[in-house]
Amino acid sequence: MNFIRHFLYILSFVFLASCNTKVSKPNVVIIYTDDVGFGDVGVYGAKLIPTPHIDALAESGLRFTDAHAAAATCTPSRYSLMTGEMAFRNPRAAILQGDSKMLIHKNQYTLANLFKDAGYQTAIIGKWHLGLGNGTIDWNGQVEGTPNTLGFDYSYIIPATNDRVPCVYLEDGKVVNLSADDPITVSYWKRIPKDTPGTSYPDARWNPEAVTLYKGDGQHSCSVINGVSRIGYMKGGKSALWSDENMAIDLVDRVKSYMKNHADSPFMLCFTTSDIHAPRIPHPRFRGATSLGYRGDNMVQLDWCVGEVMKTLKELGIADNTMVIFSSDNGPIYQDGGYEDGCVDMNEEVDRGHDASGVYTGGKYRIWEGGTRVPLIVNWPKQIKAGVSNALISQTDFLATFAEMLQQPLPQDAAPDSRNLWPAFSGKDAQGAEILIEQATGLKPGLALRQGQWKLIELHPPHTWGKPFDQRKIVGYELYNLAQDPAEKVNLTETNPDKASELKSILISAKAHTLN
Structure with a gap:
């Protein structure tokens, strides 16, 4: 009887202990890159670009060979990733200007909303390019209609792309380091009058000598910021201008700071890099790292960014409980916007022994397979077995897939094109999507x-x-x-x-x- 009583006591203790054990929610870090092709990464076949940190992520994670951005250009892809809706259903889902109206409706359910509903802190750091505000943007005050409107608790963003004005960061809806004495004005349709207050920047058409770094094509020949001709006109905001060559380091520092400040609670962080979008201006420490000009050097810089993220997760002791996803918003492009960065021999119009689309044809702007087939690595060693998967995957399916992972129900009519591919995402299903x-x-x-x-x-x-x-x-x-x-x-x-x-x-x- 004493033995039975002792056994029952131990059994009840184990039962109560198991009931009180909290299952820790994994942190989720989505590293969403720009214009990185299927063949730009070592484990996907790149021979001339060293990517040891991304390769290491793949070696301990699940590497997909048939994963796709939703579109062959950035704004539509980002829209589909965030909303779970194919962008062709939204008539406005084309490449947006820097002062365009928010593309996602404030009542649409987003990836950030899903994680917030599941008890996460949410953040986006990096490129946005999904529009801001309701048609008129006050760059000198609180910008309404930002990622914070769509479920992100924190945002530190490039409003559009690094080849478009305004060339400033926006933190939670406010321009970073803006001086009230130098107000910002932005125009995409006509030149800004000379009597408009704010610092004047050279016009690439009228002052070609001001273009000291990158000359763009006709579309990219408006205001010259940091020696680069951009899309659109800008006045003011000199103290708030970003440094192109320091951009990757600035964003990584923000990412590391965010993770350190939220290491004790579950977070979902979208790190949307500017690399390797044109104009490609890598930090001096990465210049000459490849034989492929600044495009290849920017890939090495991007790889360093991935390494910094992983190193920080390990230092914080949260790497084992963090799912890291690496992918790209569309396929590659060598020369974009007229910026000649040394990646290709412009006399012969050929690359220098590196095919950024791998065995596939095409890239950015093209419906061929190279336009949307991109790297996808899912790394969560404690839960997802390392390997290679040929499953058919779309970024549009991320929202419903994460809903399944989190066991978080989706509202009715949310994510209309997103399907639950968690079995494939976690390596248990080799097929993925039927179509x-x-x-x-x-x-x-x-x-x-x-x-x-x-x-x-x-x-x-x-x-x-x-x-x-x-x-x-x-x-x-x-x-x-x-x-x-x-x-x-x-x-x-x-x-x-x-x-x-x-x-x-x-x-x-x-x-x-x-x-x-």
Whole structure:
């Protein structure tokens, strides 16, 4: 009897202890890069760019070979990642200017809302490019309509891109280091009158001698900031200007500070790097790190950023309880905006032995596979086994996938195109999504449907910018078997008419109805 009593006492103690044990929520750090192609990372085949920190992340994590940004350009991809809705359903989801109205409606449910509802602190540090405000932005006061409106507790952002004005950081809706004596004015449609108060910056067209670092194309030939001609005109804010060559270090310092200040509570942090978007101006310590000009050097700088994040997590003792995700917003581009940074030989129009899209064709602005197929690494060694997955994955599916991971129900009508791919995300399912939609606007525009090895492209007229997808003329279809033809060289529409017809019907249905 004494033995039985003793055993029952121990059993009850163990039961009560297990009931009182709190399951620790993992921190989540999403490192979302810019214009990084499938072949820009060592573990994805890059030979001329050393990326030891990203490679280490992949070696202890799950590396995906068929993961996709939602679009071949940044604003649509970021919109889909944040909302779980394909960007072609939103007529305004094209590349936005620096003073554009917020693209995401304040009542839309976002990735940040999901994590807040699950009890997380949420932050975004880096590039935003999803618009601000309601049409008129007061850069000299509190900017309304920011990431803070959409579920982020903290934001420290580049308002649009590093080739657009205003060239300032915005922290929780306020321009950092702005002097009241030097108010900011921004214009994208006409030059700012000379009598407008604020520091004047040279006009690239009128003062070409002021362009001491990077001359851009016609679109990128407005205000000259830090020796670089940019998109748009700006006056004022001299004390608030960012340093292009210090940008990566500035953002990493903010990321490290945020993680240190929130190490004791679960957080979700989006670190949206400016690297490797043009104009590429790496810090001097990284210049000459590759034979690929500043584009390659910027990749080395990006790799250092990843290393700093991982080192900080380890120093804080929270690395084991942190899921780190590495990916890109679209495929690569060598020369963008007319900025010649030494990556390619402009006389021969070829790269120097480095194919940023790997075996795939195309890149940014193009509906070919290289436009959206990007690196995706999910690292959480305590929960996700290291390896390589060929599962079909879209960033649009992140929201519903994280909802499953967090066991957090989604509101009705939230994330209409986002599907729960947690089994694939965690390495337990090798297939992933049954179908996937890709989109591109620009040099080779259109929509595409992926189904396993098959890909059907619906071609749109070239250089269609901003026009809603449902109003665009369809100029033809192309069908490819990626298992046999990853470079999309052999159009199979005539030799496989039944498959082309089947996929065309699925794509028509997908355009008319949400995927979820």
